[in-house]
Structure formats: C-alpha cells, structure tokens
Amino acid sequence: MSKPLIVGSVAYTPNVVTIWEGMRDYFADGPAEMDFVLFSNYARQVDALLEGTIDIAWNTNLAWVRTVARTDGACRALAMRDTDTVFRTMFVARSGSALGGLENLKGKRLALGSKDSAQAAILPVHFLGRAGLGPDDVELVRINSDVGKHGDTGRSELDALRAVLDEHADAAAIGINTWEAIGREELMPGAFEVFWESPTYCHCNFTVLAGLAEDRVEPWVDKLLAMDWDDPQHRPILEMEGLRQWVSPQLDGYASLFEAVREQEISIRW
C-alpha cells in the first residue's frame, strides 16, 4: 500500500482539527489514505507544498494564484467546494444610505478586510478600478487583522462592518460567506443593505504540484467527490467545511484575481 497523501490546511479556527480528523477517517478505508498537517498561515503552507513536505494544499484563491506564480504554472487544482464556484464580494452600507452602485463610492470611505483577503481587499479594489474609481477617488479604510490567513477567520470583515456602524466608514466590502453568516439584512434589521454585488469568482481549491503521480491523485479525488450530503456520516464534515458537494475545479473563476494581483503588484510570497 502506498504511503498516505499528506494534505495541508491552515488552522484559522479550532474546527479545522475536527474537519480534517473527519476527512482522515473518511479516507482511512482506502484506496487513498491521507493524513493532514496544519499551518498557521498560507505562506508556510505554499512553501511546504513546493518543498514536498505536503502533497496537497487546501488553498485559498490567493494561495492558488501564488502557487501558480511560484511554479510557473507547474501545479494543478484537483477539486473545490460547490460554494467556491459562486463566491462573491458584497458591498454593504447602512440601510438607507442611498448608495446605488460602486460609482457612488466616489469621495466616500470604504472599509476593507485584511490586505491578503481576496474577497474583502484585493478583489474589491479591482472591482473599484473596473468601475473607474482609482486610489484618489475612494478613501480605503484597511483593517488588517489576521494577516496570513487570507481573510479566512472573517474577523477583519466583521471589523469592517463595525467600522460602518461606528461611522468610521461609509461602506464595507465583505465576502458572501460573512454576509450569510450575519443573516443578510434579516437579523440586524435597519443595519445594513447591499448596494453592489460582484460577479462570481472562485475561492478555495485543493492544489498539487504537477509532478504528483496520477495514480496517487485520481483515487483520492474520486473518493473526495464521492462524499455524500445525504450520508449522515459525511454530512457533519461537509457542513463544517461549508459545502454540500465537492466539485471539479473551475479555473476560469480565478481570472479576476490573477488580474487583480498583477494590477496591484501583490507579492507572490506573502
């Protein structure tokens, strides 16, 4: 029997341990046994992938972009969550703000999340640019909490929302996952409203280097895709990881982030 595949993941919440122990148990009965290693940030995880310490990295979209850049494309994505294929950034403001679109942010203050968060910092600036708003048009209120985890904790996005409530900002850019977590407009009536929603883009994926043998990868991916929401053994893991179904990667969904990283000259390491 071949040695287990080692999957790397970033420990952004204690639940990560529960999730990956559940995943390891799920894969334990073959044919693609796995174990996992947790990292404190995505830079260390990508380093470990490139050094061969881990076989598979559970990467954010920014970690994927950086892996592609550092390997000159000699890597590939294996799978992602169904929710990763329809990720979006929501621009929110206080209810009744009368903001009707990105162009209305001219002269306003926009709270952004961690500088390495694709959904709450990098892509929002990209979308502003597409709307014709440059660095001098919008005052960016950056909230760099938990840098290194690419916004996974959501903390910087919650702080961005608090900044709006505290009137330190006129609007905030947050991921759809945070918008869902706070119950959209429904649980804080009169607090927030969405005034612009981005096109969909992709978020996380399982990344491997191009050299990993196909006969090791394929059984692992097949087993992963076979996880079933309707199976009571599988569902708790899927719920905690925030998906209903693992799906094949949709690489087109990373185009906007590749572009944003290039435009903003974001380091390929941190």
Added chain:
Amino acid sequence: MVNQRWVLDLVERVGAVAQGATVTVPLGDGDPGQLVQNVGAWCARTGNELVEVRENVATVRRGRSPDPLAELAPDQVPGTRLWMYTNFDCNLACDYCCARSSPQAPRRALGIDRIRRLAGEAADAGVIELLLTGGEPFLLPDIDDLVAACTAVLPTTLLTNGMLFRGRRLEALRRMDRTRLALQISLDSATPDLHDQHRGRGSWSRAVAGIRTAHAEGFRVRVAATLPPEQTHQLEPFHTFLDSLGIAREDQVIRALAHRGVAEHGLELTIESLIPEVTITADGVYWHPVSADHPDQLVTHDLFPLHAAITEVRRRFTEHRARATAAAQWFPCA
C-alpha cells in the same frame, strides 16, 4: 439599548471556538422574548444551537449537539420496547424485589381493557416488542386473555417465576401463542442455595421445573438471573447449568441487582444513569421497569395517548443527556 452588533459578536466568537464549545454574547437591553427569537433565528440559519438567554446574555453552542437518540442502538431507543406491569402481587416475597411485590402487596392490576388499548396504540407508536411483568402475572385469572391481547399485535415476552404451571394456569399457558410469545423465567443460580436464599425455600426446584414445563410446551424460554454486582463474575457454572436445560446462550440474561424496592444493596439507578424503557403500571408511566414503584421515576399519570408518554420520555432523555454533555463541557478537568 439594543445592541445591534450582537450578530457580529456572535459570528466572531462562535468562529473562534471548536465544535461543541459554547460562547456567551451580551445582547443589550430589549424584550427578552424578542431576543430569544432573534438569536434562535441566527442559530437556525447558521447551524448552531441556542443554549439559553439569561439576563439578556445569550449562550450559544457551536454546531448542534449530537442527537442522543441517534447514538443509541436501535433496540435501546425509548419506546422501542414497552413494559407493562400486569399486577404487583406475587406468590413470592423476594428480598431484592425492585417492585416490592409479595403475597401481601395490593394487586394494582392494569386490566384487560387498558392492556388491549395499550397494545393497539403501541404498534402505532413504533413499539416493536411488548413485555409483561409483575408481580407474578400467572396469579391473574385472565392472564391468557392479557397475553392474547398483546401477541395479537406484537411479539411479546412474559416474565414469570415459572412456579405456577399447574392446573388451570397450565391450561392458560397452553392457550398462549407459542409463535409470538417468549417466557422469561427468573432463576438466580445453578444450585438451590443462592436462589432460595433470596426467593424462599423450594423456589429453585419449582422454577427449574417451570423452565422444563415451558420448554416441553414448546415455548421459547429465556432465563434471567438477578445477581449482586460482586457475583456477576462467577457465571460459568450457571451458564453450564442453563446449557443443560437447553437454554440458548442468547437467552441467558444476567442482571445486576438494583438498589430499588426492598433491595438493601445494589446498583444505584437514577433517571440520569438509566436509558429509559417506557414502563406502564396501573398508576402511571415510569422511566424504567426497575423503578416502576418509585415516584422519582414517574413520568406521568396519564397512560393515554401512549405516543404522548413515549414522546415525553424521549424528550426528558434528550434533555438529561444534553445537560450531562454541557456539564462535561463546563467541568473538563479533574
């Protein structure tokens, strides 16, 4: 003043703890009922569990508690088996009887009408097996009718001391449905000493004779021994004896003596430590057959509708387990 940020605080704090851990979040001033509703709504949409709101502070558990019922073996789920105490009087006065039965005990019979109705409702409520116990059921002149009311609906087990299979009672036994009824006869030892010490002189011989009679009449016979916990490790001679009587190993049941009824010693069994087995007596619905004469384990005086009693037992069991889980969470260290 209403704290509009409680949602943000909840998201942040719940996200920072492990599955099953709890967090508290002040909700500010406001109508307590509305606050419970709001936090409950957040928990419902995010897959977390509202533990309580007290003095406008919400306690929320990350994730949902596992369903205690789902963790039980299928035949342990409360309401899968239904126990009925047909009566409380007995021809014996065992010194450890959990039901305080004896020749002097009032009969407190459940009666044919209630047993027939309970059996009918049991099948509809998801019960898959009925168990009749006492007292000594064969003291009842209509025991064959009671059994027939049960076996007509579900597989049934009748608990007896096996000592009365003579005359009209033997005739009653012969009228029972062998394909749907098992007899469970009490016998505590391979030799008379221990059994007779607790149950009365000569009772061992008559019980063994009863086992042979029931077998000869074509009934499946289980033998159940009640032993002090310290004696449950010396079982092999007893099993060998039961083998010689033709009792299948899976029908040889060893129960530890419970400190209930007239027993002076034995296992302490409480609602918190017992997986319930819904038990009906003439006086009400009880948590478990071992405590059917004890007010501390009375669930309700209302026997009907049966499904309501079963639902209530399950609810209380789930509540007890949740409380135990929470206690383990709050006091994790020795």
